[in-house]
Amino acid sequence: xxxxxxxxxxxxxxxxxxxxxxxxxxxxxxxxxxxxxxxxxxxxxxxxxxxxxxxxxxxxxxxxxxxxxxxxxxxxxxxxxxxxxxxxxxxxxxxxxxxxxxxxxxxxxx
Amino acid sequence: xxxxxxxxxxxxxxxxxxxxxxxxxxxxxxxxxxxxxxxxxxxxxxxxxxxxxxxxxxxxxxxxxxxxxxxxxxxxxxxxxxxxxxxxxxxxxxxxxxxxxxxxxxxxxxxxxxxx
Numbered sequence: 001x002x003x004x005x006x007x008x009x010x011x012x013x014x015x016x017x018x019x020x021x022x023x024x025x026x027x028x029x030x031x032x033x034x035x036x037x038x039x040x041x042x043x044x045x046x047x048x049x050x051x052x053x054x055x056x057x058x059x060x061x062x063x064x065x066x067x068x069x070x071x072x073x074x075x076x077x078x079x080x081x082x083x084x085x086x087x088x089x090x091x092x093x094x095x096x097x098x099x100x101x102x103x104x105x106x107x108x109x110x
Numbered sequence: 111x112x113x114x115x116x117x118x119x120x121x122x123x124x125x126x127x128x129x130x131x132x133x134x135x136x137x138x139x140x141x142x143x144x145x146x147x148x149x150x151x152x153x154x155x156x157x158x159x160x161x162x163x164x165x166x167x168x169x170x171x172x173x174x175x176x177x178x179x180x181x182x183x184x185x186x187x188x189x190x191x192x193x194x195x196x197x198x199x200x201x202x203x204x205x206x207x208x209x210x211x212x213x214x215x216x217x218x219x220x221x222x223x224x225x226x
Contacts, residue, residue, distance in 0.1 A: 041217035087152050095207055100152035
């Protein structure tokens with residue numbers, strides 16, 4: 001079952017922060033985050049495993065709330081290069097039933 | 111360039127024709143995935159292989175679609191009797207899955223199929 005992402009789209013100015021949410025109605029093993037720029041293939045950002053962990057690198061971080069089956073991607077002090085569509089991908093068990101969400105389109109303006 | 115290559119990059123075919131796409135994954139990766147993506151949508155899972163074994167196939171996948179990964183290296187995706195609704199970007203990804211923990215999928219550039 002496809003995870004739900006919110007918001008569908010967000011427009012920011014450089015330097016502003018954004019949060020993208022991904023939720024599932026089923027118990028998850030992991031949540032993956034990818035970014036896809038227009039005309040390009042998706043690129044891996046990070047993966048969070050069940051256990052409620054939080055990860056981050058540079059100014060992009062994410063959390064996974066196992067009780068709520070919800071993950072959030074945090075983009076702080078956004079840069080123009082952050083523009084693109086962000087997809088979460090979920091799996092119920094390791095390597096099984098992997099499904100991407102519908103995506104959140106992020107536009108960062110100067 | 112992620113190291114995953116796909117050929118051809120573009121394919122235009124007439125309805126009813128068969129088409130075959132090829133994906134060459136990163137050499138040490140044991141898993142290979144096929145996805146289909148249409149404009150404005152997320153990649154839709156089609157199937158995946160662990161080495162040469164096809165472990166999962168989407169229930170939405172028509173019998174006109176078949177995939178192989180002989181010898182656990184490259185993979186081919188064939189669509190028989192193409193329909194206009196098959197027009198999409200077909201993405202291949204590979205990963206090194208060790209049975210537990212985390213793994214990331216490396217995507218190829220995709221093959222854009224147009225059925226006229």
